[in-house]
Amino acid sequence: MVYNKELLFEKAAIALREADKLGASQAEVLVSLSEGALTRLANSIIDQNVAERHAQFSIVVYDGKKKGSTSVEVFDKASLQEAVATAVKIAKISPENKDFKSIPGPQPLKPIPFKELVFKKTKDATPEERAEKAMLAIESAHAIDKRIKAVAGAISHGFSERVIVNSLGVEAYAAGTYSNINITVLADDGTEETAGWSADNNRDFSKLHVQTVAEKAARKAADGFGMKNIEPGDYEVILEPAAVAGFMFFMSYFGFSALMYQDYISFIRDKIGEKLFSEKFTMWDDAYDPRIPYRTFFDDEGQPKTQLELVQKGVVKNLAYDTLTAIKDGVTTTGHNARFRGRSLPIASHILVEEGTVSLEEMISETKNGILVTHFHYQNAVNPTKGIFTGLTRDGTWLVKNGEIQFPLRTLRYTDSALRFLRSIDLLGKYSELNDSQFKVPAMKLPSFRITGSQKE
Amino acid sequence: MVNITADSTLPGGLGTFGYDDEGVKAKRVYLIKDGLFVGYQSSRETALLIGLPESSAGMRADSPQKLPLIRMVNINLEPGDWKRDELIAETKKGILMSTNKSWSIDDKRLNFQFGTEIAWEIVNGEIKGLIKNPTYTGITPEFWGSLDGVSKDDWRLWGTPNCGKGQPGQVMYTGHGCSTARFQNVRVGVTKEATAANGVQ
Numbered sequence: 001m002v003y004n005k006e007l008l009f010e011k012a013a014i015a016l017r018e019a020d021k022l023g024a025s026q027a028e029v030l031v032s033l034s035e036g037a038l039t040r041l042a043n044s045i046i047d048q049n050v051a052e053r054h055a056q057f058s059i060v061v062y063d064g065k066k067k068g069s070t071s072v073e074v075f076d077k078a079s080l081q082e083a084v085a086t087a088v089k090i091a092k093i094s095p096e097n098k099d100f101k102s103i104p105g106p107q108p109l110k111p112i113p114f115k116e117l118v119f120k121k122t123k124d125a126t127p128e129e130r131a132e133k134a135m136l137a138i139e140s141a142h143a144i145d146k147r148i149k150a151v152a153g154a155i156s157h158g159f160s161e162r163v164i165v166n167s168l169g170v171e172a173y174a175a176g177t178y179s180n181i182n183i184t185v186l187a188d189d190g191t192e193e194t195a196g197w198s199a200d201n202n203r204d205f206s207k208l209h210v211q212t213v214a215e216k217a218a219r220k221a222a223d224g225f226g227m228k229n230i231e232p233g234d235y236e237v238i239l240e241p242a243a244v245a246g247f248m249f250f251m252s253y254f255g256f257s258a259l260m261y262q263d264y265i266s267f268i269r270d271k272i273g274e275k276l277f278s279e280k281f282t283m284w285d286d287a288y289d290p291r292i293p294y295r296t297f298f299d300d301e302g303q304p305k306t307q308l309e310l311v312q313k314g315v316v317k318n319l320a321y322d323t324l325t326a327i328k329d330g331v332t333t334t335g336h337n338a339r340f341r342g343r344s345l346p347i348a349s350h351i352l353v354e355e356g357t358v359s360l361e362e363m364i365s366e367t368k369n370g371i372l373v374t375h376f377h378y379q380n381a382v383n384p385t386k387g388i389f390t391g392l393t394r395d396g397t398w399l400v401k402n403g404e405i406q407f408p409l410r411t412l413r414y415t416d417s418a419l420r421f422l423r424s425i426d427l428l429g430k431y432s433e434l435n436d437s438q439f440k441v442p443a444m445k446l447p448s449f450r451i452t453g454s455q456k457e
Numbered sequence: 458m459v460n461i462t463a464d465s466t467l468p469g470g471l472g473t474f475g476y477d478d479e480g481v482k483a484k485r486v487y488l489i490k491d492g493l494f495v496g497y498q499s500s501r502e503t504a505l506l507i508g509l510p511e512s513s514a515g516m517r518a519d520s521p522q523k524l525p526l527i528r529m530v531n532i533n534l535e536p537g538d539w540k541r542d543e544l545i546a547e548t549k550k551g552i553l554m555s556t557n558k559s560w561s562i563d564d565k566r567l568n569f570q571f572g573t574e575i576a577w578e579i580v581n582g583e584i585k586g587l588i589k590n591p592t593y594t595g596i597t598p599e600f601w602g603s604l605d606g607v608s609k610d611d612w613r614l615w616g617t618p619n620c621g622k623g624q625p626g627q628v629m630y631t632g633h634g635c636s637t638a639r640f641q642n643v644r645v646g647v648t649k650e651a652t653a654a655n656g657v658q
Binding site: 036038040048050052054154156341342377378379380381382383386388390391392394411413415452453455 | 522560567572592625
């Protein structure tokens with residue numbers, strides 16, 4: 001394996017020297033090299049192969065409390081210097097951020113061994129290997145049921161290296177591979193079209209559960225015929241892990257980010273230490289946990305990740321901090337800074353929810369009048385201050401009555417407050433062998449979940 | 458009454474350009490005309506497949522490294538023939554909503570729900586009290602079928618800088634021109650149900 005650690009540090013050093021020369025009071029640089037490839041399936045054939053390589057450079061400079069930043073995809077010295085000069089110019093004309101005191105200084109990191117983060121089989125994977133997996137997925141899905149009409153989705157993998165350095169001495173380097181398969185299977189019996197979905201993630205491309213994913217998605221599609229609609233209202237709900245993970249992202253982003261808390265957006269504002277959720281609900285963030293598919297050991301400020309208790313037996317415990325929000329609250333960063341959708345903010349993004357022991361079948365048998373959900377589509381916060389989210393069921397939803405699955409359901413919309421529907425949890429499942437999200441969460445059975453829309457067609 | 462266009466020629470629009478990323482000159486096409494669905498956004502390839510004479514100039518990539526996708530340009534609700542004040546004055550019992558802040562729609566683009574920044578109650582043609590955290594929800598064809606008035610005097614080309622699409626994902630600027638419009642029998646206020654039960658909030 002060839003790594004580019006020295007090259008990346010060298011590019012970062014050019015930028016820091018230039019920022020100093022141009023009078024920046026502080027500077028922070030992120031330099032990365034990445035490559036990724038993706039094979040797309042549609043109508044049970046491969047219809048697209050793409051590959052990308054990136055050399056990305058971004059700098060944040062400070063002029064006192066004024067901040068400027070630029071991001072470019074060039075690596076030559078003159079272009080890097082120009083990017084720094086532009087950032088300095090932007091800083092000079094930007095408003096002051098009164099909350100800003102300083103970028104972070106260096107802290108000891110606890111590196112995860114490279115052999116656990118970088119897999120040669122992933123880095124060296126070829127289009128032919130992706131095609132083999134695609135064929136396996138297509139054949140496995142079609143073998144499940146004659147009504148399977150089309151297999152769609154994507155198989156992807158990649159490798160990246162990055163350094164984060166700053167003018168106070170932070171120097172962090174990491175490398176890692178990723179791979180993903182996500183499959184949507186369509187089935188058609190001549191009168192109705194149904195869909196099923198499943199996915200897996202792994203740093204090791206050779207360990208993706210291709211057949212399991214394809215068969216699971218195909219079974220869901222095959223079991224989806226005879227769809228009906230139900231009236232909106234209050235139902236018990238069984239959420240498979242992918243559906244739970246969808247919620248947990250929004251819980252983390254809108255609830256437990258110190259920035260959201262400080263901006264009075266969070267639904268746990270002034271409620272730390274209170275018991276807001278079921279005693280069965282324990283959630284924490286741990287970027288070092290081997291059960292998380294994409295582990296890491298520093299955040300986007302080069303600060304060490306910490307294990308962070310978020311909810312312990314229903315009691316709200318902590319917020320995720322980065323340097324800016326931590327200084328404002330007089331605490332230490334928890335190592336959760338992320339550059340996300342154009343912002344820099346703390347997010348707990350390696351979430352685990354404590355598992356139980358109950359199987360999906362047992363959950364179904366314990367349900368009187370409820371719905372079984374594969375996963376959600378297009379979730380969003382409706383009112384984050386009250387923890388109200390919305391979203392739609394997709395790729396396999398069923399009505400469960402008196403312990404038995406009755407019939408599949410057309411698309412349902414939920415609109416409900418996490419402060420309400422997580423106040424009581426009936427049952428928790430075991431972790432799945434599939435990493436169908438980037439979190440590790442179990443299936444859940446909740447006694448009350450609010451459906452606010454139901455499609456008739 | 459519903460006229461929706463895809464128009465990449467509008468001056469100043471976030472979805473405005475000279476040529477799309479297949480080299481097709483920017484143009485204005487109707488997607489819905491006088492309430493009838495009349496066309497798709499298309500590419501050179503898909504226009505041929507669905508029997509259109511030419512591409513709608515809808516192909517864009519967010520960087521030279523990405524494959525162009527058919528995606529929104531400036532998608533506009535064309536102005537109607539009402540004045541905004543007339544729409545309000547002729548509303549007996551309604552809600553005037555402004556500025557979306559939350560959005561969600563299903564994969565078939567049928568079941569949608571929006572939350573807005575602010576709203577006011579309209580009673581007998583007059584704006585009354587403020588309504589906090591308003592929401593509206595519906596099924597796309599039913600909702601657009603219930604449109605009964607579009608203003609002509611406050612049409613403006615809005616837009617969004619971060620429309621996401623594709624895998625690997627691409628982020629694009631899109632424009633949305635529209636003016637105040639009135640819809641009948643729209644379901645509002647679903648968040649009340651989310652917090653009302655069990656005495657929790």
